[in-house]
Amino acid sequence: xxxxxxxASGSRKDAAVRALADVPRTPGSPKPDPILVADHxxxxxxxxTAVDVEHVEVQRGAITALIGPNxxxxxxxxxxxxxxxxxxxxxxxxxxKDIAGVPSYKVARLGMIRTFQLTKALSKMTxxxxxxxxxxxxxxxxxxxxxxxxxxxxxxxxxxxxxxxLLKRFNMHAKRADFAGELSGGQRKLLEMARALMTDxxxxxxxxxxxxxxxxxxxxxLEHIKNLREQGMTVLFVEHDMDMVRDISDWVIVMxxxxxxxxxxxxxxxxxxAVIVAYLGGHHxxxxxxxxxxxxxxxxxx
Amino acid sequence: MDWGYILSVMVVSAFGVExxxxxxxAIGVNMQFGYTGLLNFGQSAFMAVGGYSVAVTVIEFGFNxxxxxxxxxxxxxxxxxxxxxxxxxxxxDYLAIVTIAAAEIVRLLVRSVTFKDFFGGSDGKQSFASxxxxxxxxxxxxxxxxGPVALNNRQIFVxxxxxxxxxxxxxxxxxxxxxxxxxxxxxxxxxxxxxxxxGKNVYxxxxxxxxxxxxxxxxxxxxxxxxxxxxxxxxxxxxTTFFVYAILILGGAARVFGxxxxxxxxxxxxxxxxxxxxxAIDVGVPVISLMNGTQAAVVRFMLVGLGIMLLMIFRxxxxxxxxxxxALDAR
Ligand SMILES: Nc1ncnc2c1ncn2[C@@H]1O[C@H](COP(=O)(O)OP(=O)(O)OP(=O)(O)O)[C@@H](O)[C@H]1O
Ligand SMILES: [Mg+2]
Numbered sequence: 040x041x042x043x044x045x046x047a048s049g050s051r052k053d054a055a056v057r058a059l060a061d062v063p064r065t066p067g068s069p070k071p072d073p074i075l076v077a078d079h080x081x082x083x084x085x086x087x088t089a090v091d092v093e094h095v096e097v098q099r100g101a102i103t104a105l106i107g108p109n110x111x112x113x114x115x116x117x118x119x120x121x122x123x124x125x126x127x128x129x130x131x132x133x134x135x136k137d138i139a140g141v142p143s144y145k146v147a148r149l150g151m152i153r154t155f156q157l158t159k160a161l162s163k164m165t166x167x168x169x170x171x172x173x174x175x176x177x178x179x180x181x182x183x184x185x186x187x188x189x190x191x192x193x194x195x196x197x198x199x200x201x202x203x204x205l206l207k208r209f210n211m212h213a214k215r216a217d218f219a220g221e222l223s224g225g226q227r228k229l230l231e232m233a234r235a236l237m238t239d240x241x242x243x244x245x246x247x248x249x250x251x252x253x254x255x256x257x258x259x260x261l262e263h264i265k266n267l268r269e270q271g272m273t274v275l276f277v278e279h280d281m282d283m284v285r286d287i288s289d290w291v292i293v294m295x296x297x298x299x300x301x302x303x304x305x306x307x308x309x310x311x312x313a314v315i316v317a318y319l320g321g322h323h324x325x326x327x328x329x330x331x332x333x334x335x336x337x338x339x340x341x
Numbered sequence: 342m343d344w345g346y347i348l349s350v351m352v353v354s355a356f357g358v359e360x361x362x363x364x365x366x367a368i369g370v371n372m373q374f375g376y377t378g379l380l381n382f383g384q385s386a387f388m389a390v391g392g393y394s395v396a397v398t399v400i401e402f403g404f405n406x407x408x409x410x411x412x413x414x415x416x417x418x419x420x421x422x423x424x425x426x427x428x429x430x431x432x433x434d435y436l437a438i439v440t441i442a443a444a445e446i447v448r449l450l451v452r453s454v455t456f457k458d459f460f461g462g463s464d465g466k467q468s469f470a471s472x473x474x475x476x477x478x479x480x481x482x483x484x485x486x487x488g489p490v491a492l493n494n495r496q497i498f499v500x501x502x503x504x505x506x507x508x509x510x511x512x513x514x515x516x517x518x519x520x521x522x523x524x525x526x527x528x529x530x531x532x533x534x535x536x537x538x539x540g541k542n543v544y545x546x547x548x549x550x551x552x553x554x555x556x557x558x559x560x561x562x563x564x565x566x567x568x569x570x571x572x573x574x575x576x577x578x579x580x581t582t583f584f585v586y587a588i589l590i591l592g593g594a595a596r597v598f599g600x601x602x603x604x605x606x607x608x609x610x611x612x613x614x615x616x617x618x619x620x621a622i623d624v625g626v627p628v629i630s631l632m633n634g635t636q637a638a639v640v641r642f643m644l645v646g647l648g649i650m651l652l653m654i655f656r657x658x659x660x661x662x663x664x665x666x667x668a669l670d671a672r
Contacts, residue, residue: 145540159532175539179520180522184520
């Protein structure tokens with residue numbers, strides 16, 4: 040479980056970078072301490088193979104970016120791993136436990152929490168109620184206990200304090216009494232991420248957490264994500280903006296047309312021939328980093 | 342025109358047996374539709390289960406009235422589970438289709454010639470409620486006059502017990518929906534995938550809401566059965582379910598007292614317009630007196646329909662609802 044956030048800042052980053060230093064830069068390379076291992080995951084939609092992942096591992100305690108052009112299968116892969124969709128074939132282990140075929144809510148209870156590319160704020164509930172909903176093992180969520188406030192009142196208070204703390208960290212505390220439906224798109228992204236953290240996850244999977252968030256807010260979001268690693272969480276996130284990917288990720292996995300085509304630290308991956316071809320269609324010979332191309336054309340599709 | 346008469350009919354209808362029956366059914370639908378977003382278009386089936394359970398238990402099996410009550414609650418819960426198992430994992434519209442079909446099946450079953458000996462066919466069942474009235478502390482000469490309308494001791498007892506159940510039901514709903522359990526329901530209504538992603542067993546919560554709502558339907562059926570001292574299959578048609586929805590939307594969905602306020606106003610207006618139109622015909626008010634009494638009985642539903650349309654335009658959240666909350670849908 041997450042340690043205290045004030046463990047010497049940046050130490051976890053160094054640890055993650057060190058652990059990944061000797062990992063081969065090949066698709067599906069084995070990691071020294073994988074939290075997630077997936078094998079032969081295939082998902083077809085009719086004739087289209089959206090995901091066809093032979094093997095992939097995600098290092099524990101690191102920030103891993105999952106990138107790839109539009110339609111590469113990133114969201115579908117997230118859906119499969121978290122039980123929101125069923126693959127045609129495939130198995131995957133989370134913390135060594137086979138969770139293929141496990142329903143989504145049980146995956147979440149095991150500590151693997153995801154957010155959605157299309158934000159799912161619960162509009163007619165207040166920001167605070169959204170947050171409280173995230174808390175796990177609530178006594179008052181059982182039908183019979185629900186009618187007796189004294190059974191869950193104390194826990195509710197503790198949950199509220201935790202929610203307030205998180206809202207402060209995400210600069211959303213002023214909005215706590217507002218309906219989530221009144222928030223802007225970027226604020227909803229923040230709320231969704233904060234709400235996911237209410238579950239004390241071991242691994243967070245963020246699908247384009249930065250899409251539609253203004254640059255000033257992006258900086259603080261990046262800090263939040265780095266903070267998650269400092270607290271001992273594993274982060275897997277999808278992002279199109281290469282600058283952000285380079286800024287925060289320890290490792291990058293590149294998908295194209297459903298397959299993992301490259302892996303490595305951000306700078307190396309962005310110079311990778313296969314990656315450039317996948318993104319730019321093979322007409323460019325420059326590295327993504329030196330062209331200054333940043334793939335931000337993709338807004339939050341509403 | 343005798344305004345005093347019209348007014349007293351309105352008062353009696355607003356707090357009469359029908360208001361209680363539909364109020365209780367609407368409390369159930371409020372749990373399902375208002376708080377959880379489940380479209381149960383078969384509430385009349387649950388009401389039929391309640392009504393026929395007491396009738397058949399007492400008349401055919403010769404058991405105590407209260408055995409029938411318990412049986413009714415159990416069957417209603419089972420019916421909810423049976424309808425929920427195949428549909429609650431699917432999109433919301435599947436539940437709507439299945440429940441509307443189930444309600445018709447139940448109605449046609451109790452009305453069928455084949456089971457006439459058991460369910461009484463189109464005549465229904467009568468005189469089974471003595472076990473209920475045996476508990477009444479009211480002497481047989483107790484009566485109540487509201488204007489020209491008189492209520493006897495049995496009717497008064499039904500009303501007292503009925504409204505007590507309504508308020509207990511509201512209390513129960515209030516206790517449940519203000520809790521973390523109620524929060525999960527509201528979350529499911531908004532976006533069930535989001536709730537799932539936070540580790541909640543959405544299917545279980547939906548099932549619980551469906552069962553609780555169905556049991557309120559059965560309780561409404563009990564009150565209907567004792568209030569009329571009879572059950573008749575044609576009461577349990579789809580229009581009954583749609584009246585229940587009209588009441589809920591009128592009063593305000595996802596509000597604890599929405600169903601109560603809705604049913605009071607709905608029945609006051611339905612019966613009020615009826616006697617108003619009839620007495621207007623009697624005294625020969627121009628235009629209105631072009632109709633006869635039968636036509637007036639139909640026209641009142643048109644007027645109520647018009648009223649609900651206007652309400653939807655100018656106050657779509659219902660009387661107790663929160664406009665701001667509703668407007669969030671548009672974003
Ligand atoms: N429910 C579905 N039915 C049919 N095809 C689908 C479905 N979901 C995804 N696809 C297809 O699968 C492919 C992968 O889609 P996916 O959403 O996983 O891409 P992505 O990598 O997340 O893209 P983006 O960066 O644009 O979000 C796309 O070609 C898409 O059209
Ligand atoms: Mg996507």
